Amino acid sequence: MNVIFLSPSYPFEMQDYVRGLAEVGANVYAVGEGPLPEKVRPFIHDYLHVPQLFNEKDLMQRVCSWAQNKNIQRVEALWEPLMMVAAHIRKKLRIPGMSPDVVLGFRDKSIMKKRVEKAGLRVPYAFRCKTSTEIEEAAEKIGFPVIVKPIAGAGSADTYRVDSAQQLQKILPLVRHVQEVSCEEFVDGREFTYDTVCVNGKPRYENVAEYLPRPLIARSNEWISPVIITVKDLHASHLQKGLKLGHGVLKALNMGDGFTHMEWYLTKKGEVVFGEIGCRPGGAHLVDQMNFTSDIDLFREWARAVCWKDVRIEKPRQYNVAIIFKRAMGKGRIHTITGLKKFLKQYHSAVMVENLLKPGQLRRDWKQTLVSDGFIILRHHNWDVTKHLAEKVSTDIQLFAR
Ligand SMILES: Nc1ncnc2c1ncn2[C@@H]1O[C@H](COP(=O)(O)OP(=O)(O)OP(=O)(O)O)[C@@H](O)[C@H]1O
Ligand SMILES: [Mg+2]
Numbered sequence: 001m002n003v004i005f006l007s008p009s010y011p012f013e014m015q016d017y018v019r020g021l022a023e024v025g026a027n028v029y030a031v032g033e034g035p036l037p038e039k040v041r042p043f044i045h046d047y048l049h050v051p052q053l054f055n056e057k058d059l060m061q062r063v064c065s066w067a068q069n070k071n072i073q074r075v076e077a078l079w080e081p082l083m084m085v086a087a088h089i090r091k092k093l094r095i096p097g098m099s100p101d102v103v104l105g106f107r108d109k110s111i112m113k114k115r116v117e118k119a120g121l122r123v124p125y126a127f128r129c130k131t132s133t134e135i136e137e138a139a140e141k142i143g144f145p146v147i148v149k150p151i152a153g154a155g156s157a158d159t160y161r162v163d164s165a166q167q168l169q170k171i172l173p174l175v176r177h178v179q180e181v182s183c184e185e186f187v188d189g190r191e192f193t194y195d196t197v198c199v200n201g202k203p204r205y206e207n208v209a210e211y212l213p214r215p216l217i218a219r220s221n222e223w224i225s226p227v228i229i230t231v232k233d234l235h236a237s238h239l240q241k242g243l244k245l246g247h248g249v250l251k252a253l254n255m256g257d258g259f260t261h262m263e264w265y266l267t268k269k270g271e272v273v274f275g276e277i278g279c280r281p282g283g284a285h286l287v288d289q290m291n292f293t294s295d296i297d298l299f300r301e302w303a304r305a306v307c308w309k310d311v312r313i314e315k316p317r318q319y320n321v322a323i324i325f326k327r328a329m330g331k332g333r334i335h336t337i338t339g340l341k342k343f344l345k346q347y348h349s350a351v352m353v354e355n356l357l358k359p360g361q362l363r364r365d366w367k368q369t370l371v372s373d374g375f376i377i378l379r380h381h382n383w384d385v386t387k388h389l390a391e392k393v394s395t396d397i398q399l400f401a402r
Helices: 014-023 056-067 080-093 100-107 109-118 132-142 165-175 215-220 237-252 286-294 298-308 340-347 383-396
Strands: 002-006 027-032 046-049 074-076 126-129 146-150 160-162 181-185 190-199 202-212 227-230 258-266 272-278 320-325 334-338 351-356 374-380 398-401
Touching (some): 027 056, 046 056, 074 080, 080 100, 100 109, 109 237, 109 272, 126 132, 132 181, 160 165, 190 298, 202 237, 202 286, 202 298, 227 383, 286 298, 286 320, 286 374, 340 351, 374 383
Parallel strands (some): 027 046
Antiparallel strands (some): 146 160, 146 181, 190 202, 202 227, 227 320
């Protein structure tokens, strides 16, 4: 099995997927911009060094001519900005896998919602808007509160909750630089993920995680330590409609093989509403969390799914796994961390990863990266205990910078 894999070293978790491919017996033909890190070299069969990974035309030409006579059977990418070009290369080389049209349904939020809605599934009431007047008219039709967000957004950037016409006037100048926005009904409630590894569009692995608090709130307030917890018990009654929605979405978008990462809302009345979906894994260490949930290796099982249409996971879900992202107080370099030693001593058996910045290191931009100034991953069999420990990390561990 000869597999082309785009961007083998960045983002860093790509290195684990390369390892996974090699472990299931694939010859990895990697394509990337920089030099190959030591860690991935043993798993790579051949490497095409390209000048610009994001010059689509140039990348296609180089990859397609390099692929000649190599008997390539798969072309894979797991980094969102490369999903589309991977599909175009597949098409040009006549290689099986998801077509550009299918991938588009996972990339373009508006096409995505139309396809999901057409399947009879609940999506937020929304309008595409290019001018301030269009936004005002949309908000009028929908009724406040509304969400204004970019059609092609990521990381909650330029996303606003607007509660009144007055407030809208303040928001309009802030989104003027965005080419096209979606003005939509604000769906109030809890926010979850639905993650899968699929074979022929059927989930062979499933996961649900809850965001605490909702991403927009966590991404707008620096003092918050955002928490995401995978739910051990997928049979929990409050998740059933969400899982059903997830299955419907996979079908509506004609999913093929590989990872999906969906976001959905659960309202107080018990209604489930679709948020968005990608045909790639969730970022910010969600795959590590899923691995810790059952002590499995999804980097390898993803590879098995795309190469051999098989997934071998027999282990049950044993833990709720929380990740807690920390943001330091102050600007500049970290100089003190309080509460960490005590927490680690008391709860060492629950802590899987401690990856906080160390004194002397420069703070990261919390607006740019959810990982912020580092994170802790912990787990427990009991949901309430997991949530309690995550809250303790939020409140009892503090980083200070100056
Ligand atoms: N219609 C809506 N109703 C309520 N909240 C919403 C709505 N749309 C977006 N949000 C909030 O804004 C956040 C970001 O929106 P969305 O997930 O659509 O965009 P994104 O920027 O691609 O997100 P990500 O952070 O996953 O990259 C959501 O997680 C949710 O908290
Ligand atoms: Mg999102």
